[in-house]
Amino acid sequence: xxxxxxxxxxxxxxxxxxxxxxxxxxxxxxxxxxxxxxxxxxxxxxxxxxxxxxxxxxxxxxxxxxxxxxxxxxxxxxxxxxxxxxxxxxxxxxxxxxxxxxxxxxxxxxxxxxxxxxxxxxxxxxxxxxxxxxxxxxxxxxxxxxxxxxxxxxxxxxxxxxxxxxx
Amino acid sequence: xxxxxxxxxxxxxxxxxxxxxxxxxxxxxxxxxxxxxxxxxxxxxxxxxxxxxxxxxxxxxxxxxxxxxxxxxxxxxxxxxxxxxxxxxxxxxxxxxxxxxxxxxxxxxxxxxxxxxxxxxxxxxxxxxxxxxxxxxxxxxxxxxxxxxxxxxxxxxxxxxxxxxxxxxxxxxxxxxxxxxxxxxxxxxxxxxxxxxxxxxxxxxxxxxxxxxxxxxxxxxxxxxxxxxxxxxxxxxxxxxxxxxxxxxxxxxxxxxxxxxxxxxxxxxxxxxxxxxxxxxxxxxxxxxxxxxxxxxxxxxxxxxxxxxxxxxxxxxxxxxxxxxxxxxxxxxxxxxxxxxxxxxxxxxxxxxxxxxxxxxxxxxxxxxxxxxxxxxxxxxxxxxxxxxxxxxxxxxxxxxxxxxxxxxxxxxxxxxxxxxxxxxxxxxxxxxxxxxxxxxxxxxxxxxxxxxxxxxxxxxxxxxxxxxxxxxxxxxxxxxxxxxxxxxxxxxxxxxxxxxxxxxxxxxxxxxxxxxxxxxxxxxxxxxxxxxxxxxxxxxxxxxxxxxx
Numbered sequence: 001x002x003x004x005x006x007x008x009x010x011x012x013x014x015x016x017x018x019x020x021x022x023x024x025x026x027x028x029x030x031x032x033x034x035x036x037x038x039x040x041x042x043x044x045x046x047x048x049x050x051x052x053x054x055x056x057x058x059x060x061x062x063x064x065x066x067x068x069x070x071x072x073x074x075x076x077x078x079x080x081x082x083x084x085x086x087x088x089x090x091x092x093x094x095x096x097x098x099x100x101x102x103x104x105x106x107x108x109x110x111x112x113x114x115x116x117x118x119x120x121x122x123x124x125x126x127x128x129x130x131x132x133x134x135x136x137x138x139x140x141x142x143x144x145x146x147x148x149x150x151x152x153x154x155x156x157x158x159x160x161x162x163x164x165x166x167x
Numbered sequence: 168x169x170x171x172x173x174x175x176x177x178x179x180x181x182x183x184x185x186x187x188x189x190x191x192x193x194x195x196x197x198x199x200x201x202x203x204x205x206x207x208x209x210x211x212x213x214x215x216x217x218x219x220x221x222x223x224x225x226x227x228x229x230x231x232x233x234x235x236x237x238x239x240x241x242x243x244x245x246x247x248x249x250x251x252x253x254x255x256x257x258x259x260x261x262x263x264x265x266x267x268x269x270x271x272x273x274x275x276x277x278x279x280x281x282x283x284x285x286x287x288x289x290x291x292x293x294x295x296x297x298x299x300x301x302x303x304x305x306x307x308x309x310x311x312x313x314x315x316x317x318x319x320x321x322x323x324x325x326x327x328x329x330x331x332x333x334x335x336x337x338x339x340x341x342x343x344x345x346x347x348x349x350x351x352x353x354x355x356x357x358x359x360x361x362x363x364x365x366x367x368x369x370x371x372x373x374x375x376x377x378x379x380x381x382x383x384x385x386x387x388x389x390x391x392x393x394x395x396x397x398x399x400x401x402x403x404x405x406x407x408x409x410x411x412x413x414x415x416x417x418x419x420x421x422x423x424x425x426x427x428x429x430x431x432x433x434x435x436x437x438x439x440x441x442x443x444x445x446x447x448x449x450x451x452x453x454x455x456x457x458x459x460x461x462x463x464x465x466x467x468x469x470x471x472x473x474x475x476x477x478x479x480x481x482x483x484x485x486x487x488x489x490x491x492x493x494x495x496x497x498x499x500x501x502x503x504x505x506x507x508x509x510x511x512x513x514x515x516x517x518x519x520x521x522x523x524x525x526x527x528x529x530x531x532x533x534x535x536x537x538x539x540x541x542x543x544x545x546x547x548x549x550x551x552x553x554x555x556x557x558x559x560x561x562x563x564x565x566x567x568x569x570x571x572x573x574x575x576x577x578x579x580x581x582x583x584x585x586x587x588x589x590x591x592x593x594x595x596x597x598x599x600x601x602x603x604x605x606x607x608x609x610x611x612x613x614x615x616x617x618x619x620x621x622x623x624x625x626x627x628x629x630x631x632x633x634x635x636x637x638x639x640x641x642x643x644x645x646x647x648x649x650x651x652x653x654x655x656x657x658x659x660x661x662x663x664x665x666x667x668x669x670x671x672x673x674x675x676x677x678x679x680x681x682x683x684x685x686x687x688x689x690x691x692x693x694x695x696x697x698x699x700x701x702x703x704x705x706x707x708x709x710x711x712x713x714x715x716x717x
């Protein structure tokens with residue numbers, strides 16, 4: 001009898017372990033977005049303009065260089081930071097100034113941001129400045145219907161003319 | 168074992184030592200293990216003892232968490248081979264192949280076994296870490312196993328999370344994106360990994376082949392790490408008992424049949440699932456990052472790793488003297504080498520011209536000062552008639568001569584009856600609290616330090632009985648001390664207790680630190696049993712008392 005109880009208790013404990021494994025392997029479920037929300041993903045990787053204008057080297061400067069290094073036009077290596085502003089329905093949603101990567105600040109500026117927004121029809125306006133003067137040279141606007149759980153990706157690609165809205 | 172075999176095994180044991188981090192050796196933490204972390208360890212011990220009553224020590228999962236980890240790994244390997252054979256590592260094929268195999272009973276069961284074995288692996292690993300932490304088993308020579316174990320946590324999670332990417336469903340998409348967001352928080356020269364997962368166009372066949380490769384390469388690295396993890400212990404506990412193995416496998420199979428693992432819908436890059444069935448054993452890091460930030464998650468991961476990894480150096484305790492070899496009394500028999508639980512003794516060829524097969528040498532950086540080697544030495548007998556009792560290998564903090572002197576004092580002081588000598592250990596129930604006029608107690612560094620001849624000596628010296636106690640079965644602080652002692656007393660291991668010693672006068676009763684009350688009851692039960700036996704060699708005892716009193 002004592003052994004039967006022992007075995008029963010063993011089975012019970014194995015079952016408890018199995019129930020714990022089974023339950024926590026998929027429950028409680030995780031809600032990625034709150035109910036009634038959609039998601040905007042602002043994401044781009046863009047190399048901005050150099051921080052300053054190029055200039056020509058003087059004859060004295062060129063003479064000091066090795067013959068194979070005598071390039072007349074010299075440009076600053078560092079790039080300007082990229083400024084981005086996103087508005088939703090005329091109100092600011094997000095803005096960021098992304099510094100260029102690299103020890104010499106000569107790499108691309110990368111931005112990735114998840115922006116949960118209420119589901120529904122919205123008009124998004126995005127602006128980007130990538131020069132030393134901070135002027136927003138790229139502007140785009142798009143009206144989007146975002147059902148709950150929908151993802152809108154706002155990308156930036158100079159080759160495609162600037163901002164790209166991917167639904 | 169022949170001499171040449173001992174040297175080969177000695178060399179094999181030393182090789183990983185030389186291989187592994189010789190630079191770290193110089194900064195090795197104190198050899199004396201940290202004391203158990205009071206209340207937490209006492210609570211843990213009570214649970215273990217309760218489970219002992221149900222499963223027995225060999226079948227108790229809490230006493231064999233590391234071995235269970237190995238069992239889960241082998242299940243993962245076996246089921247992984249099956250799944251790999253049916254898996255298509257292509258953009259279209261990943262989801263389709265996993266879906267197809269899940270549609271069959273065998274495929275679904277194997278997939279579920281793979282999933283639940285991974286979860287079980289995490290569960291027992293975390294419990295294993297907690298147990299060693301609470302017991303204070305991370306300082307001294309144990310630093311190597313501890314630090315490699317902390318590193319293994321990273322490999323375990325990398326293996327497990329990577330497995331969730333292979334089915335190519337929405338859960339995989341969510342986990343991949345979250346992991347990429349986390350990696351992007353590192354300053355990686357402006358790279359943005361997460362951009363690859365914003366639309367399906369970036370997911371190529373080669374990417375899925377890479378994921379499959381990673382899910383093979385990382386677990387194999389994990390296996391290598393597990394091998395490294397146990398290099399500094401002899402006879403590592405990597406194989407659970409048959410009962411524990413069968414029970415665990417039965418539980419896994421039953422769970423797989425009752426609740427088979429399933430996939431979510433295929434990836435949808437234009438929408439997020441309303442709710443994700445998170446595997447909280449492995450994927451809890453994603454919700455944690457969601458609640459904080461990628462940088463905060465890096466901070467937490469780094470902090471936990473550093474705190475755990477640095478623990479052997481942070482918790483510094485007094486360094487105890489290590490075992491010392493006396494070449495004049497060592498003939499290189501190799502019993503200390505065979506019994507040392509940490510491979511801290513090697514036997515080398517003699518160069519001093521004395522007789523003997525070899526000479527033992529203690530590796531101080533591996534020695535945990537348990538004294539098991541002294542208990543194994545055939546020279547460790549109190550019957551020797553020499554001016555100064557010296558054995559082949561001994562502990563400076565509690566030498567064989569001091570043990571004999573303590574025993575003789577106890578024998579001389581015994582009064583009333585039946586008289587009992589209790590040999591205990593500093594890590595188990597504190598026998599000093601049980602001393603009485605009719606009960607002499609001697610606490611050793613580990614019960615494995617007890618040469619069986621001391622039992623004979625105590626009985627011949629006038630004790631009516633000898634009770635040997637130490638840590639609970641399969642729970643020795645120094646891994647094998649109580650096992651070796653039980654085998655020596657049973658005549659199954661050298662040096663063995665003489666056959667002529669009346670077994671009715673010898674009792675073994677293991678008692679953990681929290682079982683002092685039960686040990687007291689065991690002693691009283693033993694006393695009652697002794698009272699029914701004919702009187703022992705009182706004359707000898709009186710004679711010894713007279714000698715002791717001068």
